[in-house]
Amino acid sequence: MLIEQCAYANRWRRVSPAAKALFALSGLVASFAASTPMAAVAVVCLLAAVTWIGAGVPVGRYLRVAAPAFFFLATSCLSLAFSLNLNSDGQALSFQLTPAGLQKVDEVSGRSLGALAALLFLVLTTPLIDLIALLRRLKTPEVLLEIMILCYRMLFVFSDAVHDTLTAQSARLGYATSRLALRSLGGLAANLTVQVWQRAHDLHVAAQARNNDGPLRFLEPTFAHTGRDVALAAAGGSVLIALAVVLS
Amino acid sequence: MHIMEGFLPIEHAVGWAVASVPFVAYGIGSIKKQIEANLEQRMLLGVAAAFTFVLSALKLPSVTGSCSHPTGTGLGALLFGPAAMAPIGLVVLLFQALLLAHGGLTTLGANLFSMAIVGPFAAVALFRLTRRLRLSFAVSVFIAASLADFLTYVTTSAQLAWAFPDPTGGVVASFAKFAGIFAITQIPLAISEGLLTVVIFNALARFNPQELKDMNVVNPPEVSA
Structure with missing residues (x-):
């Protein structure tokens, strides 16, 4: 996963997650506060520049992570830009490009890109395990945290199983035609489904063997300079929000 | 299909x-009760969330030739029950936003409502209804899984239409536009997902009948293998 690689390998890996989350939150607020395209572009550029230059995330990788979201934005904006006229007399349906629609596209795409840049800043600089630790400090229900921890740890186990099964099936021409592909995929998913119970049972036995029946706690990394980082993030975030408000 | 970060206005x-x-x-309340009754459940839900996440990353051969990803809402709801799918779905959607930049934090509520609430409840209701109408197991699974997928996409289109009504045609025209554009990918996907879920349940019934019985998905006499 590209995001995971960046999250562990960027320059701001050791910066307090609370500070990074605060800055990302300010980015979200700023992108919702920016009401003109000019302000939105400024917010997007600033957030992207901080991620590229500050955290040292490669630009190519950044754009590859954002690509699927661009696809969603493009198709949705297409339907925002064109207005559908259901009651025209001659034809049953007619489409027209309206100025109001185009204005809406400007507004929505500016806001979406700003919010996306804020999200990417957070996820490309902060590993998920740090974010889960942050959620624990924010008093998230223990049941949800437990599901998250187990989900995160089992994710890679399942990915590995999927990868191995796909390789074995492909080697036997399991994906040669779309009919075979559906059959192979069904077999793969059924196999994984059974593994859900087997692996959960194994984890349960392992936990019982260690007398664990309560929360799953792990050592959490400590971050030096948390206070300084949070102060810097608050200052940066305020600048971002002020910029969005002033330019609007 | 996830609504991207920041796309919806703040009120929505x-x-x-x-x-x-x-x-x-x-969902959390019902999970807590299940865990109190049976401690093994706490591991099961985390593992189930990881399974759902990995499943949603698989590439599904679609009828039109394009590749799509299954949502897994129908399968998950039939296996784990609709109530448990809301917290599992929350974790999966959060992980998709944080690990794949797919969906987003501000649109988490809207995506959760369409994928982890409407889809699973529709799947289970349809499955029970079709079973009561004495349709075969495979047909019931197909209807439940494909319509759950389809209703998820209808809900997403309705959410978008409500947030962005058409200047001339209003919410109805806007719904027609969004639903029309997404139908190109979503209808073939719903059919493929229905077929895939049937293949999964057939494989489970053939190789793991005991597990299916334990989950109360089928009545014991129906699993003959």
């Missing part, structure tokens, strides 16, 4: 999040 984003809260709270 907050509104959908508030609408999802009772379902998640109810």
Whole structure:
């Protein structure tokens, strides 16, 4: 996963997650506060520049992570830009490009890109395990945290199983035609489904063997300079929000 | 299909999040009860969430030739029950936003409502209905899984239409536009997902009948293998 690689390998890996989350939150607020395209572009550029230059995330990788979201934005904006006229007399349906629609596209795409840049800043600089630790400090229900921890740890186990099964099936021409592909995929998913119970049972036995029946706690990394980082993030975030408000 | 980060206006984003809260709270409550009764359940749900996440990353050969990803809402709801799917769905959607930049934090509530609440409840209701109508197991699974997928996409289109009504045609025209554009990918996907879920249940019935019986998905006499 590209995001995971960046999250562990960027320059701001050791910066307090609370500070990074605060800055990302300010980015979200700023992108919702920016009401003109000019302000939105400024917010997007600033957030992207901080991620590229500050955290040292490669630009190519950044754009590859954002690509699927661009696809969603493009198709949705297409339907925002064109207005559908259901009651025209001659034809049953007619489409027209309206100025109001185009204005809406400007507004929505500016806001979406700003919010996306804020999200990417957070996820490309902060590993998920740090974010889960942050959620624990924010008093998230223990049941949800437990599901998250187990989900995160089992994710890679399942990915590995999927990868191995796909390789074995492909080697036997399991994906040669779309009919075979559906059959192979069904077999793969059924196999994984059974593994859900087997692996959960194994984890349960392992936990019982260690007398664990309560929360799953792990050592959490400590971050030096948390206070300084949070102060810097608050200052940066305020600048971002002020910029969005002033330019609007 | 996930609504991207920041796409919905703030009132809609907050509104959908508030609408999802009772379902998640109810789900967490029911999970807590299950864990108290049977401690093994706590591991099961985490593993199930990872399974759902990995499943949603698989590439599904679609009827039109394009590749899509299954949502897994129908399968998950039939296996784990609709109430448990809200918290599992919350974790999966959060992970998709944080690990794949797919969906987003501000649109988490709206996506959760369409994928982890409407889809699973529709799947289970349809499955029970079709079973009561004495349709075969395979047909029931197909209808439940494909219509759950389809209703998820209809809900997403309705959410978008409500947030962005057409200047001349209003919400109805806007719904027609969004639903029309997404139909190109979503209808073939719903059919493929229905077929895939049937293949999965057939494989399970053939190789793991005991597990299916334990989950109360089928009545014991129906599994003959």
